[in-house]
Amino acid sequence: MQTWAIYSLKGGVGKTATAVNLAHEAAAAGEHVLLWDLDPQGAAGWYLGIDSATGLSAKKIVAGKAALGRHVVATAHERLSVLPGDRSYRQWDALIHEAKSPRKVLEAVIEPFSETYSLMILDCPPGIGPLATAILRAANRVVVPVVPTPLSLRALDEVIEHVADKKVGKTRLRPFFSMADRRRKLHRELLAAPPATMQPDIGVAVDYASIIERMGEHRAPVACFAPRSRAAAQYHALYSALA
Ligand SMILES: Nc1ncnc2c1ncn2[C@@H]1O[C@H](COP(=O)(O)OP(=O)(O)O)[C@@H](O)[C@H]1O
Ligand SMILES: [Mg+2]
Numbered sequence: 001m002q003t004w005a006i007y008s009l010k011g012g013v014g015k016t017a018t019a020v021n022l023a024h025e026a027a028a029a030g031e032h033v034l035l036w037d038l039d040p041q042g043a044a045g046w047y048l049g050i051d052s053a054t055g056l057s058a059k060k061i062v063a064g065k066a067a068l069g070r071h072v073v074a075t076a077h078e079r080l081s082v083l084p085g086d087r088s089y090r091q092w093d094a095l096i097h098e099a100k101s102p103r104k105v106l107e108a109v110i111e112p113f114s115e116t117y118s119l120m121i122l123d124c125p126p127g128i129g130p131l132a133t134a135i136l137r138a139a140n141r142v143v144v145p146v147v148p149t150p151l152s153l154r155a156l157d158e159v160i161e162h163v164a165d166k167k168v169g170k171t172r173l174r175p176f177f178s179m180a181d182r183r184r185k186l187h188r189e190l191l192a193a194p195p196a197t198m199q200p201d202i203g204v205a206v207d208y209a210s211i212i213e214r215m216g217e218h219r220a221p222v223a224c225f226a227p228r229s230r231a232a233a234q235y236h237a238l239y240s241a242l243a
Pocket of ligand 2: 015016017039043124
């Protein structure tokens with residue numbers, strides 16, 4: 001099983017939109033996908049039509065006492081299941097910090113899913129604490145949406161430093177430009193000449209597009225309600241570049 005984390009230290013950069021659309025692309029391509037919504041707000045599950053929280057506390061999960069598999073919910077999409085978020089996920093950082101092997105907490109709970117799924121996608125909350133370290137360690141790919149602005153690029157620098165500091169090892173960062181607005185000169189310039197930290201060059205950007213905001217109305221991935229949109233094509237290309 002591959003584990004892809006959709007992660008950034010920043011909020012509002014398109015992590016959840018990316019997680020939901022990539023999960024759907026992967027399932028459509030034949031993968032057996034489990035999307036774990038690690039964010040207490042639970043938006044990823046909600047976008048896939050799931051209203052329930054798991055009722056499974058972060059405390060139990062971190063203690064290794066949760067039967068996570070029983071809380072998986074099937075979605076309306078073939079081969080795509082979700083582990084919904086929970087409000088208790090607000091406490092991830094404090095709980096993981098106190099755990100015996102904080103860095104291995106997620107690896108340990110994710111491992112059993114490899115019997116059933118070929119791809120686990122983690123929709124991560126923003127932040128760069130103990131949860132982020134555990135995520136960086138557990139994931140084969142860390143997909144980082146970067147809005148083409150200097151501030152967002154600085155956040156990427158911080159993540160790169162964190163990866164080096166914490167020696168999370170085989171983690172592979174996959175930054176890509178997200179919410180790119182080609183009407184803005186600054187965005188165009190950064191897209192044309194990405195800084196060295198945007199390596200390896202994934203060659204795909206997801207543009208700023210109001211159709212993506214409409215996922216909230218349809219509660220579905222873009223490809224389901226706007227299959228011919230540029231946004232759907234870009235998520236498809238992003239999945240192909242990562243797979
Ligand atoms: N490429 C995009 N173009 C336009 N709006 C987007 C795009 N990606 C995400 N959004 C919108 O921006 C907001 C934040 O996106 P979200 O995916 O929730 O970010 P994050 O998970 O990083 O906080 C949401 O309202 C979402 O609909
Ligand atoms: Mg989110």
